[in-house]
Amino acid sequence: MKSNWKYIIVALMLLVLIGIGYFSSRFVLYLAMKIMILSIFAMGYNILFGRTGLLSFGHAAFYATGAYGVALCSMHVHTHPLVGIMVGIAAAAFLALIIGFFCVRHTEIYFAMLTLAFGMMVFSLMWNLRDITGGDDGLSGIMRGSVSLGFLKISITKDSQFYFLVLFFFALSMLLVHRIYQSPFGLVLAGIRENHVRTEFAGLGVKRYRLAAFVVSGAFAGLAGALGLLLESNVTPFAAHWSHSANPVLVSLMGGLQTFSGPIVGSIVFVLLREFIERFTHNWMLWFGVILLAIILGFRGGIVGSTTQLVKRLSKVS
Amino acid sequence: MDKPGIKRRDFVKMGLLTAAASALGTGVMKPVGLWAATPKIKGPIKVGYQAVLSGTLAGYGEFHKMGALMALEEINAAGGIAGNKLEMEVRDSTLAAPAALQNVRYFVDSWEADLLAGVDSSGQALAVAPVVGQLDRILMVTHAATEKLTEDEVFKKGIKQVFRICTPTYQDGNAAAFVAKDLPATTWATINPKYEYGFTTWNMFQDTLGKLKPGVKFVADSWAPFGTTDFRPHINTIMDAKPEGLYSVVWAGELITMMKQAQQAGMFDKIKYVLLPVGAAMDVLEGLGPEMPDNIWISGRYFFLYPDSPQNKEWVANFRKRWNHYPAYVSETAYSTMFAFKKAIEACGSKETAQLITALEGMELDSPAGKRVFRKEDHQAMYDVPWGLTATDPKYPFKIMGKQVVIPAKECFNRPPFEGDASKPPFKS
Numbered sequence: 001m002k003s004n005w006k007y008i009i010v011a012l013m014l015l016v017l018i019g020i021g022y023f024s025s026r027f028v029l030y031l032a033m034k035i036m037i038l039s040i041f042a043m044g045y046n047i048l049f050g051r052t053g054l055l056s057f058g059h060a061a062f063y064a065t066g067a068y069g070v071a072l073c074s075m076h077v078h079t080h081p082l083v084g085i086m087v088g089i090a091a092a093a094f095l096a097l098i099i100g101f102f103c104v105r106h107t108e109i110y111f112a113m114l115t116l117a118f119g120m121m122v123f124s125l126m127w128n129l130r131d132i133t134g135g136d137d138g139l140s141g142i143m144r145g146s147v148s149l150g151f152l153k154i155s156i157t158k159d160s161q162f163y164f165l166v167l168f169f170f171a172l173s174m175l176l177v178h179r180i181y182q183s184p185f186g187l188v189l190a191g192i193r194e195n196h197v198r199t200e201f202a203g204l205g206v207k208r209y210r211l212a213a214f215v216v217s218g219a220f221a222g223l224a225g226a227l228g229l230l231l232e233s234n235v236t237p238f239a240a241h242w243s244h245s246a247n248p249v250l251v252s253l254m255g256g257l258q259t260f261s262g263p264i265v266g267s268i269v270f271v272l273l274r275e276f277i278e279r280f281t282h283n284w285m286l287w288f289g290v291i292l293l294a295i296i297l298g299f300r301g302g303i304v305g306s307t308t309q310l311v312k313r314l315s316k317v318s
Numbered sequence: 319m320d321k322p323g324i325k326r327r328d329f330v331k332m333g334l335l336t337a338a339a340s341a342l343g344t345g346v347m348k349p350v351g352l353w354a355a356t357p358k359i360k361g362p363i364k365v366g367y368q369a370v371l372s373g374t375l376a377g378y379g380e381f382h383k384m385g386a387l388m389a390l391e392e393i394n395a396a397g398g399i400a401g402n403k404l405e406m407e408v409r410d411s412t413l414a415a416p417a418a419l420q421n422v423r424y425f426v427d428s429w430e431a432d433l434l435a436g437v438d439s440s441g442q443a444l445a446v447a448p449v450v451g452q453l454d455r456i457l458m459v460t461h462a463a464t465e466k467l468t469e470d471e472v473f474k475k476g477i478k479q480v481f482r483i484c485t486p487t488y489q490d491g492n493a494a495a496f497v498a499k500d501l502p503a504t505t506w507a508t509i510n511p512k513y514e515y516g517f518t519t520w521n522m523f524q525d526t527l528g529k530l531k532p533g534v535k536f537v538a539d540s541w542a543p544f545g546t547t548d549f550r551p552h553i554n555t556i557m558d559a560k561p562e563g564l565y566s567v568v569w570a571g572e573l574i575t576m577m578k579q580a581q582q583a584g585m586f587d588k589i590k591y592v593l594l595p596v597g598a599a600m601d602v603l604e605g606l607g608p609e610m611p612d613n614i615w616i617s618g619r620y621f622f623l624y625p626d627s628p629q630n631k632e633w634v635a636n637f638r639k640r641w642n643h644y645p646a647y648v649s650e651t652a653y654s655t656m657f658a659f660k661k662a663i664e665a666c667g668s669k670e671t672a673q674l675i676t677a678l679e680g681m682e683l684d685s686p687a688g689k690r691v692f693r694k695e696d697h698q699a700m701y702d703v704p705w706g707l708t709a710t711d712p713k714y715p716f717k718i719m720g721k722q723v724v725i726p727a728k729e730c731f732n733r734p735p736f737e738g739d740a741s742k743p744p745f746k747s
Contacts, residue, residue, distance in 0.1 A: 027427035
């Protein structure tokens with residue numbers, strides 16, 4: 001029964017998303033795309049944070065690398081969006097491999113500080129390599145080429161068309177992350193989080209697994225960055241700033257660290273809440289902060305975590 | 319293992335379904351364009367305004383708002399625009415490009431704005447321009463100064479929806495060079511912000527001054543990152559190079575800090591000629607008060623004592639009455655933006671973007687800052703802002719612009735086609 005229930009929720013969500021793509025106004029489309037992109041970012045991030053138990057403050061660097069990867073690729077090499085996205089993901093994963101190599105030797109606060117430092121190094125590189133990255137002005141006006149698959153060419157210039165590409169990658173990411181969680185690899189990661197000494201005694205290379213988780217989450221960040229660039233047609237070095245790294249952390253915490261759908265729910269709340277508050281007050285930052293605090297303190301295990309607990313308790317009672 | 323969640327196979331099925339639907343979705347046409355059909359002026363005229371309302375520069379946003387709101391009140395009190403009420407919503411741009419983009423989309427697609435205005439940073443302006451082109455709404459930029467906006471986005475890429483009412487970097491780089499050429503100094507140095515604005519203006523200054531006064535030397539540069547609070551290393555670097563003149567576009571709170579620290583270091587005893595292209599901003603003048611030394615060259619995008627016209631005087635008096643402040647330059651550009659919109663809409667009898675572009679191109683506007691003309695090619699407003707020497711005046715609790723020099727916009731603004739030396743001052747004719 002329970003598995004059916006979850007099946008229905010996911011099917012409903014996808015149906016709603018497809019419906020949004022066909023019937024809603026351009027602003028709703030835009031917000032939905034922002035939510036999906038943030039979800040991809042946060043879902044990938046949560047492989048490292050919620051699953052492996054490593055808090056990184058440098059993932060914006062991979063997001064930005066993905067974005068710059070697409071931008072530079074479409075400016076200098078090829079405007080095909082899929083080629084750009086592949087380049088973006090590859091660049092982000094490669095960077096994650098290098099940075100991860102140094103970071104996974106440590107855990108907890110040392111790991112967090114190291115990732116923060118590396119992230120800010122990437123930020124200042126992007127800021128200072130003006131000839132390549134455009135300095136603080138960033139790169140702007142990158143137009144979306146059409147997706148040609150050899151036998152057919154699909155235009156994604158309009159937001160209503162591009163939406164389905166984002167949806168495709170969102171569904172694909174969900175599938176992949178779900179697959180990772182169910183795989184032996186994902187179980188080892190959970191083992192590392194619970195007790196890394198024991199995992200090591202079981203004969204598994206903890207560092208290698210951590211590095212793999214780091215690279216995988218970096219690749220997802222790169223995908224999110226690539227899609228973000230195609231959506232906004234612009235990227236600035238601030239995409240790599242540590243304050244941007246805080247977004248997936250917040251989103252995961254809000255939604256629920258130990259859950260699969262937590263980052264998605266968190267993203268929905270994060271994007272819509274801000275949009276909602278801004279309609280009432282210019283002091284949106286203050287109210288946004290207060291509400292985020294209330295959610296994180298009030299919902300143990302995040303929104304998803306505490307809701308499922310509540311449902312469980314209620315079903316026991318009845 | 320007994321998995322409580324959905325089965326993998328189910329998941330794969332759903333993924334395939336979504337993928338199939340996505341592939342279908344992009345191919346199927348969908349009615350868009352309902353939003354684009356704005357009928358002849360009907361209903362209120364809505365302006366979406368964005369400025370920075372949070373963080374250290376939030377004061378600028380408040381001054382934007384004061385100017386815009388005052389214009390709105392005046393216009394509506396006098397019967398609106400062609401009989402229609404003017405409405406405005408202000409949003410926080412936070413100085414970050416993603417926020418600016420979201421604001422623009424919210425304004426056009428959700429709030430259904432007819433016109434857009436505001437935007438503080440150059441990075442934001444460059445990010446927003448292509449999107450404004452897609453959404454097909456007029457954007458009047460009131461603060462961002464990058465010349466790339468009008469040269470590249472409007473002139474070269476043809477994004478005709480973007481206009482700019484404030485002076486661009488030409489005023490900071492080129493006009494400063496015209497002032498510098500008449501000064502005895504032959505060696506110059508800079509403490510400039512370590513971002514595009516700083517790099518561009520210093521290049522422009524060197525380039526133009528080098529042509530106006532061959533033989534002049536640029537002996538040192540020191541770059542201060544955004545958020546610098548300790549300018550002493552920069553001041554020492556410059557003083558060690560012993561230049562006769564200093565050029566700096568450091569602005570707002572950072573400029574106040576720099577001036578105080580330079581004063582303590584005795585820099586103004588050693589360096590006699592100091593050019594501050596954005597030194598005439600009211601937050602700087604009021605913030606420094608009597609601590610601003612005399613005889614420093616300052617300029618801005620507008621200064622409330624220029625021009626000496628009845629219109630300007632009346633406006634400044636009204637502004638003080640309404641807000642108990644002297645108008646900052648962004649207040650003037652925000653205020654004049656509303657009247658530019660009014661004039662354009664009334665001239666073409668429509669609030670449709672295409673017609674407004676035609677109306678705005680080449681349009682003359684009498685504003686507090688004097689007569690503005692929107693240059694047809696790049697949509698840059700041509701108007702003169704003076705350069706002047708700081709001076710003490712018992713009437714004001716801060717330093718004002720004493721001796722004023724006007725370098726006409728026609729002489730110091732780059733000209734289309736923005737390629738090669740012929741596009742840059744000095745011009746022969």
